[in-house]
Amino acid sequence: MANQIIAIDLGGTSAKCAFVRCDGHLLHQWTVPTDNREKGRFIVPALIDSIKAKIEEYKVDKHDILGIGMGTPGTVNVAKKTVKGAYNLNWIEDQEIGQAFEQAFNLPFYLDNDANVAALGEQWQGAGQQMKDIVMITLGTGVGGGIVIDNQLVHGISGAAGEFGHITVDPHSDQMCTCGKKGCLEAFASATGIVNMAEYFKDRLTSPSPLKTKMEAGETIDSKMIFDAAKNGDALGLKIIDQCAFYLALGCSHLINILNPGKIVIGGGVSQAGDFLLDRVREKADAYLFPPLREKAEIVLAQLGNEAGILGAAQIVNLAEGGYE
Amino acid sequence: MANQIIAIDLGGTSAKCAFVRCDGHLLHQWTVPTDNREKGRFIVPALIDSIKAKIEEYKVDKHDILGIGMGTPGTVNVAKKTVKGAYNLNWIEDQEIGQAFEQAFNLPFYLDNDANVAALGEQWQGAGQQMKDIVMITLGTGVGGGIVIDNQLVHGISGAAGEFGHITVDPHSDQMCTCGKKGCLEAFASATGIVNMAEYFKDRLTSPSPLKTKMEAGETIDSKMIFDAAKNGDALGLKIIDQCAFYLALGCSHLINILNPGKIVIGGGVSQAGDFLLDRVREKADAYLFPPLREKAEIVLAQLGNEAGILGAAQIVNLAEGGYE
Numbered sequence: 001m002a003n004q005i006i007a008i009d010l011g012g013t014s015a016k017c018a019f020v021r022c023d024g025h026l027l028h029q030w031t032v033p034t035d036n037r038e039k040g041r042f043i044v045p046a047l048i049d050s051i052k053a054k055i056e057e058y059k060v061d062k063h064d065i066l067g068i069g070m071g072t073p074g075t076v077n078v079a080k081k082t083v084k085g086a087y088n089l090n091w092i093e094d095q096e097i098g099q100a101f102e103q104a105f106n107l108p109f110y111l112d113n114d115a116n117v118a119a120l121g122e123q124w125q126g127a128g129q130q131m132k133d134i135v136m137i138t139l140g141t142g143v144g145g146g147i148v149i150d151n152q153l154v155h156g157i158s159g160a161a162g163e164f165g166h167i168t169v170d171p172h173s174d175q176m177c178t179c180g181k182k183g184c185l186e187a188f189a190s191a192t193g194i195v196n197m198a199e200y201f202k203d204r205l206t207s208p209s210p211l212k213t214k215m216e217a218g219e220t221i222d223s224k225m226i227f228d229a230a231k232n233g234d235a236l237g238l239k240i241i242d243q244c245a246f247y248l249a250l251g252c253s254h255l256i257n258i259l260n261p262g263k264i265v266i267g268g269g270v271s272q273a274g275d276f277l278l279d280r281v282r283e284k285a286d287a288y289l290f291p292p293l294r295e296k297a298e299i300v301l302a303q304l305g306n307e308a309g310i311l312g313a314a315q316i317v318n319l320a321e322g323g324y325e
Numbered sequence: 326m327a328n329q330i331i332a333i334d335l336g337g338t339s340a341k342c343a344f345v346r347c348d349g350h351l352l353h354q355w356t357v358p359t360d361n362r363e364k365g366r367f368i369v370p371a372l373i374d375s376i377k378a379k380i381e382e383y384k385v386d387k388h389d390i391l392g393i394g395m396g397t398p399g400t401v402n403v404a405k406k407t408v409k410g411a412y413n414l415n416w417i418e419d420q421e422i423g424q425a426f427e428q429a430f431n432l433p434f435y436l437d438n439d440a441n442v443a444a445l446g447e448q449w450q451g452a453g454q455q456m457k458d459i460v461m462i463t464l465g466t467g468v469g470g471g472i473v474i475d476n477q478l479v480h481g482i483s484g485a486a487g488e489f490g491h492i493t494v495d496p497h498s499d500q501m502c503t504c505g506k507k508g509c510l511e512a513f514a515s516a517t518g519i520v521n522m523a524e525y526f527k528d529r530l531t532s533p534s535p536l537k538t539k540m541e542a543g544e545t546i547d548s549k550m551i552f553d554a555a556k557n558g559d560a561l562g563l564k565i566i567d568q569c570a571f572y573l574a575l576g577c578s579h580l581i582n583i584l585n586p587g588k589i590v591i592g593g594g595v596s597q598a599g600d601f602l603l604d605r606v607r608e609k610a611d612a613y614l615f616p617p618l619r620e621k622a623e624i625v626l627a628q629l630g631n632e633a634g635i636l637g638a639a640q641i642v643n644l645a646e647g648g649y650e
Contacts, residue, residue: 131482133481152475155585156458156586158617160615160618163615164582164583166582167582168582168612168613171575181616254492254579258584259479260482260486262482287506288496291504291506292485296485
């Protein structure tokens with residue numbers, strides 16, 4: 001029986017590709033640069049050519065391949081295997097990804113959103129520890145996520161389930177989100193939101209702060225600098241991280257009170273702040289959790305880093321084709 | 326092939342029982358009083374005797390029965406078919422419901438929480454219109470609910486998914502909930518919460534209000550009186566309904582932003598206020614919804630009333646036994 005999967009994690013700069021054994025063991029990995037010129041029309045052909053070459057190079061028998069799984073930015077129609085609105089790829093209108101791969105390889109092909117496949121990867125091989133129900137929150141430039149229930153991804157009726165960045169964590173806030181509304185989790189817990197909060201609080205804070213001094217001298221700051229300042233006891237840095245942790249805790253409490261998952265897995269660039277952030281989130285979340293759920297829901301760091309997407313892309317093939325139980 | 330199901334919707338005063346055709350058509354309905362004395366030990370035997378008598382009375386061939394489905398208050402272990410913490414039944418510790426029914430009838434038996442089966446009933450035969458993903462919120466003495474994703478109930482890892490009453494909709498509120506924490510949706514949108522808000526606002530409102538006058542004269546009020554006052558333009562009544570609708574809208578927005586369901590179905594006694602309440606909820610929810618989801622998520626009234634539980638109890642048998650596709 002087929003025992004390996006071709007997995008693709010497509011991003012704006014490059015695609016990570018891999019042969020993955022059905023049990024999750026990574027066999028060979030490589031990357032393909034993403035060329036998004038001319039409405040991204042070179043992206044899929046480049047992936048197909050590269051995979052064909054690797055099948056040759058590693059002398060893989062096609063009968064050993066269970067299928068191809070791919071995670072992509074944008075809004076995915078899982079049934080139709082199409083994607084649109086992947087702006088960093090210049091894929092604005094529907095792209096017939098499934099058709100292209102199925103024609104090229106005559107193998108089963110499955111497509112899902114990149115935040116979703118990362119959640120599935122963590123559930124299968126990472127921080128989710130194969131618990132049947134987990135939620136992953138990805139804190140990057142924006143805030144995204146994915147929901148796994150009974151080992152399956154939740155998509156919702158229009159493929160938008162897991163848009164945790166746009167939970168309104170503060171209906172009274174004036175903090176604008178890129179989506180056009182106010183008080184979104186993304187406005188407080190994304191890398192962008194954290195920097196915006198620094199702008200907001202620097203003029204309102206009277207305590208001395210080296211971070212504030214840097215900003216007033218015109219230095220460009222990023223979220224890592226804010227976390228580093230906070231770790232050094234900087235008043236402005238601590239104020240920002242406190243706000244970020246508060247809203248993240250409230251958002252986590254909503255997810256736990258609604259879904260009763262086994263784990264909330266926190267990933268993405270901002271999560272590199274590690275337990276310095278998560279300890280604050282855990283501490284604050286308790287007050288907002290339904291008491292019987294307080295001990296049931298662990299908030300943990302993601303474990304797989306960049307490999308979550310590749311492994312999740314492999315697992316969507318396993319789940320659909322029954323490759324690994 | 327078996328074409329009917331025995332469905333039970335157990336409540337604190339009585340159990341509704343029915344023979345239901347696998348397509349959802351109700352054949353015969355009756356009720357059995359709930360005798361919760363002596364730790365509720367008479368409840369299950371009374372149900373079993375009554376069902377046996379009805380099988381005789383209607384001359385039902387046991388081969389025509391696909392199985393027995395039951396909704397119950399309390400915390401259900403779906404796999405073990407046990408329930409505990411059903412305080413209105415005096416079922417504090419684990420009750421072996423499945424064992425008792427399976428021994429008595431030698432038929433497949435399935436058990437789930439009453440709020441869950443009501444959600445499934447509405448999804449199958451009511452306001453959910455068989456959309457694969459819906460959420461139901463029940464506004465009664467408390468606030469409960471159920472989640473249906475891909476036509477299946479979501480239970481979470483400890484059976485507590487759907488505890489919407491304990492979403493913290495206002496982390497800065499002092500309004501206590503029965504669960505021990507503050508700012509729960511239940512404190513603003515349950516019948517109890519609505520009456521408590523009347524107590525809270527009556528001393529803070531300076532406008533004239535017949536409702537306030539009644540309360541000051543010592544009259545006992547209930548949530549229906551508050552809605553009726555609001556419908557007549559009473560300032561206190563309107564203030565309370567406005568708060569209730571605001572928090573309910575925020576809670577609905579969380580559910581929609583997280584799960585992207587086809588419908589949010591609002592049921593329970595408080596929902597009898599109808600569109601007077603729901604129009605306010607819909608209007609307020611928009612501001613908190615991720616813009617691409619604004620047109621996708623309808624907030625609607627439940628349609629099945631008391632029959633939701635019976636039909637949902639039947640549908641859990643269908644889903645498990647493949648009785649109706």
